[in-house]
Amino acid sequence: MSKNSNSAGEDRDVVGKAYDSMLVRRLWGYVGDQKAKLFLAVFLLLLGSAAELAGPWLSKVAIDKYIASGDTTGLIRIVIVFVVVAALAGALRWSQVYLTGEAGQIIMYRMRRDVFDKLQRLSVPYFDRNPVGRLMTRITSDVQALYELFGSGMVAIFGDVFMLLGITVVMFAINWKLALLTLTVIPVLLLVTFAFRKVVRDLYRRTRSQISALNGYLQENLTGMRIVQLFGREEHNFARFQEQNIALKNTYLKTIFFYALFFPGVELISALAVGIIIWGGGTMMIAGVVTVGTLVAFLQYVERFYRPVRDLAEKYNILQAAMAASERVFQVLDERVEVADSGSPSAAPAGVYPFIEFRGVWFAYKDEEWILQDLSFVVQEGESIAVVGATGAGKTTIISLLQRFYDVQRGEILIRGRNITDYPLTELRAMLGIVLQDVFIFAGTVADNIRYGRPDASETEVEDSSRVVCADRFIERLPEKYQEPMMERGATLSTGQRQLLAFARALLRKPDLLILDEATASIDTETEQLIQQAIRRVLEGRTSIIIAHRLSTIQRCDRILVMHHGRLREQGTHEELLTLGGIYHRLYRLQFGQVAEAAAS
């Protein structure tokens, strides 16, 4: 059984039906403790319908019994009963709608939460592949599409099915022959529904993926609007947007077309059933097989019978949309976590080990396009290491691997003698304080941003670490200082200021290992030098890895690793590398030759 459902996940497009039942089962699983509420709602729905049906009956009694006999007190009494029953019916319906709505909201809440939770557990490669706009669609509109199902559809479907069953039973009880005759159109109905389902389901799938693509494009354009405008791409991008927008509309129109055929189709089939009864039943009556009363009752029941059928057809819409949406939601939930905590973290090995060790590491983002090749190096506790190399040499990649954003293909990375895959992710990352090349500032206050890695840090700590990186200078000048609200991605700060914030944020964590990836690239020389002096004090005895293109930034490092095309080509102290006369020597000459020249001129 479980094996079955596993394979269903793989080729969901092929095994439509099997997957459908699996989806339904899974959705049902989501209902969880809300089941009781939904059952209660179904019960209330039936009760409510009964109360509603009581109205006509009461007026019949009033007419037959009291009005006809001129009994005014009886009439007043029954009118009061009538109003009370109506109030009861209203109350029942209200509680039923509320219950289902509540259950629906709670189920949605859980689903949204689960998708978000899952997205927090998914690792960086997943985000490399999936644009934010598309993922957003999963959390928002896909989940929303399911609300209709739980919030109203499901209970109504139950109600309709009950009604159908009830009427069928009654019809068979009255006259099974006539009942069979009435139901002759059912196969046609099933056939139509089945064909319809196939078409519409594909359309719904297409709709959902088109919405997601459209939103992805929209979101990318909104975030990159500055570039769009600078490069005069408004018209071009508008045309692309419109193209997708029209494609989506056309899919909708196609869906509308099938529904416009389907609904009248169902009506026609039900009319056919009535026609058959009038004609067939009438013939039976002439033959004396059935009575007039039976026939009239049947006609009324058939009307009642096809109303839920029509309703069900309406609900079909909701159901299909929900199926297509849930498929996509479950796809996220089922996504394999590429970089996961190992189940059983091993204990720290005894003995003395270097802080970090790369052992024959091979890594490629894609297939066999090796970015790092056979990389081995060691960083001792308390050492400060610089990594240099041309752009694209793989320096940032080393840092990403150290944080386990990606897992290596071959070889291993050890921290204090233990493979990093044996550390719980949070523990591993807690050791590292990183200033990434791409700074990300969150909406919130300046203080919130600095505190990001350590929400419990005190105000003085926040201010201290800002002071170390000279961020205090500009923060103090903001109208609300540390409480100044930040816009999305720190849009109201200069690039250098953003870098300083990120720097303060990393320092505040008091990490065992500080990693700076081009952390001062956009900062002026004076500030940079001040930061360096300050950091040297703060980092006293701490391990650090610094990536920088400006060799001046790394002058005081204990050891320099020179990367070239994914390989470690040279390593040693500054002097050793200079005497070696290799890549480093050349880089150095290029950079400082110039300055020396300038000094001479």
Next chain:
Amino acid sequence: MKSLLHLLPYLKKYKTHITWGCVAAVFTTGISALAPWILKLAVDDLRETVTAGKLAMYGGLFVGTALVGGVFRYYMRMLLIGMSRKVEQDLRDRVFSHLQAQPVMYYTRHRTGDLMARMTNDLDSVRNVLGPGFMYPIDTGLTAIFSLVLMLMLSVKLTLLTLLITPLVSWSVFKLGKVTHRLTTDIQEQYSRLSEQAQENLSGARVVRAFSQEQQEIEKFDELNQEYVSRNLSMTRVQALFFPLMGFLFEVGAALILLVGGFGIIRGEMTLGDFVAFVGYLGMLAWPMIAIGWVANLLQRGAASMKRIQEMLDTEPEIQSAALPKSPSARTGRVEFRGVRFMYSPTSPSLGVLDFTIEAGQTVAFVGATGSGKTTLINLIPRLLDPTEGQVLIDGVPTTEWDLAELRRCVAMVPQDAFMFSETVYNNLVFGNPAASRDQAMASARVSRIDKDVETFSAGYETMVGERGVTLSGGQKGRLALARALVRDPLILILDDALSAVDTHTEEEILSGLRSFMKHRTSILISHRVSTVREADRIFVLREGAIVEEGTHSELLENNGIYADMERRQRLEAELEMTE
């Protein structure tokens, strides 16, 4: 509710659709009203004499009516619901192109998640108004009129009595509607917040992981999610009231009829048969009554959402092309700042007053501490920002009098953060000039030294770049951004710290290539490195928004000010290294 009037212009385009759709709706309703009548005739006949021929006729009539009704129903759905999708598309296009006209400052004030929410969720509820918004009133209106006429024919008094509940109905629709409107606004606002939070979290996925903040992020989201649910539940509570309340009010009306009609019969003012028929027709009014509640609810939600969409559309772009654009007599690339002052907000520090001229073909550089206003200054040239005071002139024409697209065509900028689109490397390269020849693109790639890197990618120029360029290294992104600017073949080239992520060796190569490229163009460089700017014709030093030094490299060194200090620091670093 008024906000829904903003939809009128969009509906105009589909006048014929709507007209015919409404006609179809009238027929659909009319014909479905026929069915019970046929049934009644059949039943009446059954009680008396019946022949096989008559039976076949009734049966056929019934099916025939359904068939004709079905045709109309088909057109009604196609026309009216189809129209709602078409209007949705128009509206979405409209909002998108409006957003495209909004200046950069708009996007610092509004969060992407919020804008996205308005363009998705709110648009959805507006669209929901359109199809059913036409179909239901027609359906229910006709049924109501039909039954009211029949009722009037039977008893004017009782009919008027029935209408007694109308004020009660309107009053409750009005009251509930107001609440719905408010609650919907609350809900949509919360949805925006939810969407902002998710959007930010996903964009910052790496940082969240680097700082192990997944749990905190989950909690933050959960809080918003819970609030969203609780607001929705308040709405459900009200919404759940609509149907039953209308149903109940109707039953009260029915009870009233029963009472008054009953007394009427007892007093002999009315026949029993008429009364029974009257009660029967009254039953036909039940559905329209309930539908009123439903439609009111739908309209209120749509109105609240439309207001949020209209808010976007009502924000006039602060920066717009001149109504009567002027063209300079000659395009040379001369840039002049005349008495320019700029402030982001009244409380923020100001830039300026700036007065300077960059002659055509010159290369100038701006240096200055972090936050001194360099980026702000250059953003004034392509009108990403407009000066608070004074003018920026290009070739003698103030930028505000240029045609905006034309102005931006003259300027190419390499911004500090190299935003890339998730397309192929090649498409990013020709982003600003899709008409560029392949040779031109390759030449630009060569000058910016990105060509060698691209060659190492397995798919070359057809390699897909991840969102924002995540699959490129920092230096690769910077150089691709440079190449992207060069492909535009601009009159004025602006590099905002564009080479900071590039190693010195590559930088030197790029600069020497650029020198010949920039020969006949005005170029503006921003950098923190002396090595990048020392060859410029003129160097401006910015401090706290003002130009404090100006001159060539050697002039500034003589001047012995900020620039000289910066140069000394960088030289000392080098010498320190050399002697170590």
